[in-house]
Amino acid sequence: MKKKKAPLRKCIGCGQQFSKKELVRIVKDKENNIAVDFLGKAHGRGAYVCPKEECIEKIRKSKALNRAFSMEVKNEIYDIIIDEIRKNVAK
Numbered sequence: 001m002k003k004k005k006a007p008l009r010k011c012i013g014c015g016q017q018f019s020k021k022e023l024v025r026i027v028k029d030k031e032n033n034i035a036v037d038f039l040g041k042a043h044g045r046g047a048y049v050c051p052k053e054e055c056i057e058k059i060r061k062s063k064a065l066n067r068a069f070s071m072e073v074k075n076e077i078y079d080i081i082i083d084e085i086r087k088n089v090a091k
């Protein structure tokens with residue numbers, strides 16, 4: 001029997017591919033609110049990133065979320081993402 005491959009997603013920070021479970025999804029809703037979607041179930045356009053501060057800092061510098069969401073993503077949003085990841089991801 002063939003093993004089913006877990007779907008891979010690319011981290012927009014480091015550009016490496018991981019299974020969805022290893023990444024966090026950042027989602028933009030209809031009102032253009034950006035949130036971290038730890039369950040991966042929220043509606044809206046999503047982007048995946050490693051739950052690591054270094055990858056968040058990379059996307060802050062490269063403004064990857066601006067491209068992913070076709071909008072200007074404020075600097076505070078990145079702080080919120082880092083904060084959420086610190087609270088939710090055990091080290």
Ligand SMILES: [Zn+2]
Pocket residue numbers: 011012013014015016049050055
């Ligand atoms: Zn990464």
